[in-house]
Amino acid sequence: MGYPFAARILGEVTKFDILTGWLAFLVFIPLAATSNDWALRKLGTVWKPLQRWTYAAAVLTLLHWASLHNWGSWVPAAIHFGPLAALSLYRVWYQYFRKRPARAVAA
Numbered sequence: 001m002g003y004p005f006a007a008r009i010l011g012e013v014t015k016f017d018i019l020t021g022w023l024a025f026l027v028f029i030p031l032a033a034t035s036n037d038w039a040l041r042k043l044g045t046v047w048k049p050l051q052r053w054t055y056a057a058a059v060l061t062l063l064h065w066a067s068l069h070n071w072g073s074w075v076p077a078a079i080h081f082g083p084l085a086a087l088s089l090y091r092v093w094y095q096y097f098r099k100r101p102a103r104a105v106a107a
Ligand code: HEM
Pocket: 018, 021, 022, 023, 024, 025, 028, 061, 064, 065, 068
């Protein structure tokens, strides 16, 4: 019989590809647990900043996927995350950099 299950998990947790998977998983737990109306009401203004951790989890997942098999997985990871990154960049541009019509000044 091989060494115990928990020891095997702990033994590989220091590998970058596995560590990023675990960290993403840990970030997703509070996000999943608070994705309901009750938590939304209870957490009030804290809810939104908490949910923003999803961006950190997304980056960790990208690193997890890309670094698998000695970084041999970066092409499929890039293909899947490319559209997501493009949409996020568009959102940032739309919110902060787009030209808006000048506001009318009160007389
Ligand atoms: C809980 C800790 C995690 C561990 C130990 C882990 C481990 C692994 C391993 C060993 C593989 C490679 C499988 C193979 O090609 O033979 C893999 C693939 C992958 N994992 Fe994780 N993972 C974890 C969490 C996550 C999380 C939270 C996500 C995202 C929600 C994720 C997304 C992926 C993706 C997208 C792949 C590539 C799938 C493919 O090649 O088609 N993993 N993971």
